[in-house]
Amino acid sequence: xxxxxxxxxxxxxxxxxxxxxxxxxxxxxxxxxxxxxxxxxxxxxxxxxxxxxxxxxxxxxxxxxxxxxxxxxxxxxxxxxxxxxxxxxxxxxxxxxxxxxxxxxxxxxxxxxxxxxxxxxxxxxxxxxxxxxxxxxxxxxxxxxxxxxxxxxxxxxxxxxxxxxxxxxxxxxxxxxxxxxxxxx
Amino acid sequence: xxxxxxxxxxxxxxxxxxxxxxxxxxxxxxxxxxxxxxxxxxxxxxxxxxxxxxxxxxxxxxxxxxxxxxxxxxxxxxxxxxxxxxxxxxxxxxxxxxxxxxxxxxxxxxxxxxxxxxxxxxxxxxxxxxxxxxxxxxxxxxxxxxxxxxxxxxxxxx
Numbered sequence: 001x002x003x004x005x006x007x008x009x010x011x012x013x014x015x016x017x018x019x020x021x022x023x024x025x026x027x028x029x030x031x032x033x034x035x036x037x038x039x040x041x042x043x044x045x046x047x048x049x050x051x052x053x054x055x056x057x058x059x060x061x062x063x064x065x066x067x068x069x070x071x072x073x074x075x076x077x078x079x080x081x082x083x084x085x086x087x088x089x090x091x092x093x094x095x096x097x098x099x100x101x102x103x104x105x106x107x108x109x110x111x112x113x114x115x116x117x118x119x120x121x122x123x124x125x126x127x128x129x130x131x132x133x134x135x136x137x138x139x140x141x142x143x144x145x146x147x148x149x150x151x152x153x154x155x156x157x158x159x160x161x162x163x164x165x166x167x168x169x170x171x172x173x174x175x176x177x178x179x180x181x182x183x184x185x
Numbered sequence: 186x187x188x189x190x191x192x193x194x195x196x197x198x199x200x201x202x203x204x205x206x207x208x209x210x211x212x213x214x215x216x217x218x219x220x221x222x223x224x225x226x227x228x229x230x231x232x233x234x235x236x237x238x239x240x241x242x243x244x245x246x247x248x249x250x251x252x253x254x255x256x257x258x259x260x261x262x263x264x265x266x267x268x269x270x271x272x273x274x275x276x277x278x279x280x281x282x283x284x285x286x287x288x289x290x291x292x293x294x295x296x297x298x299x300x301x302x303x304x305x306x307x308x309x310x311x312x313x314x315x316x317x318x319x320x321x322x323x324x325x326x327x328x329x330x331x332x333x334x335x336x337x338x339x340x341x342x343x
Contacts, residue, residue, distance in 0.1 A: 016259055025251050030243045037241045047247055054251045055258060129238050148235045154202075166193075173192045180227045183234065 006070040014061030025054060031150065032078050038145045039082045041134045053081045071152070072159040079142055079160060132182040140175035143168055188220065195225045199232060 004012070004023065012020035032053055036046035056077050064073060133144055139161065146157045147168075158168045179185075194211045197203045203211065215222050 018256055018259065021255055021259075022252055025248050025255075029248050029251060033243045033247060034241045043244075047244065047250070050247060051251050051254050054255055058255050058258065125234065125237065126239050129234055144235075148232075149238070169193045169196060170189065173189060173196055176196070176228055176231055177192075177224075179231055183231070185227050185230050185234075 006074075007064075007066050010057075010061050010064045010070065011066070013058060014064070021054075021058065024057070028074060029054075032074075035075070035078055035145055035150060036082055038130070038133060038149055039079075039141065040086055041130065045085060049078070049081050049085050052085065053078045056081060069156070069159065072156060075146065075150070075152075075160045076162075083138070128183055132179050135182065136175055136178055140171055140178065143171040144175045144179075147172060191218070191221050192224055195221065195228055198225075199228055 004020070006024070006027070009020040009024050013024060029050060032050050033046055036049040036053075037043060040046055040049070057074065060077070064070075133141060136144065142161060143157055146152045146160060147154065152160075154165050154168050154172075158165045161168065163171075191211070191214060194203065194207060194214075198208060198211055215225060
């Protein structure tokens, strides 16, 4: 059976097709979750964001126009949901570096088979980068996560952020300059 | 070109999005500008760190949790959902519908206003006529009916 496109699945979801929902969730939960957790740094909040984002996708499925790039539409909803949740909830932040290390080790795939020193370096590097990205201003953080972790083009990021490509490029440069200072490169 | 603009060029260069002409211009600039050379090195190092970042682990139960919750909403109230879906299908006609309602409202208002002013005019003409007919004798063709108001037929003044 040929695979249905995202556009076909969304239109089917709008008509109440539960199978279409399952396929969409299987296809996109990972990328939605990865964005959310990088955006908030909180596992529980990221899960709530994923759930709410898919609810909003279902509720707005009928408003989706077939010509619109699906990824742009999806991540616009995900981003707006992340902003709403981050604004409304005071989520628990790691209170110590050790706690952050444990969370990062659990939340991120650190190679468990590598030698201890390598694991330590990977962990240290990971926690610094994670913390640095989360401390960026919202727009810079969004642009970095979508571009460097989501693998999206500048044009796609601009579509999601309702901005222009040149504005996104300026944002990325500012974000990189901030990250360089934070990571003391 | 300002520093920010050169930094944008460096960003594009790292992402292989510069054409040959711009790449040559950047290359010439980097030969002379220490700050931009430093920026280019720092951006390279940062890209390496970002790419090296480990991937988040997606919880195994998350897909099922999302599906259950959305299906719960889908099944909760089929009539409510059908109504909402019906209304949502008109989403793109809403501005036109709003405009039509506004025009209709204004039209009805104008008609009502015209009717009302017509009624008021008819009403005031009738009452004026009634007043004048009371003031003057019906069979006195020469006198103004208004003069009769001021004539004291009983002999006393006002």
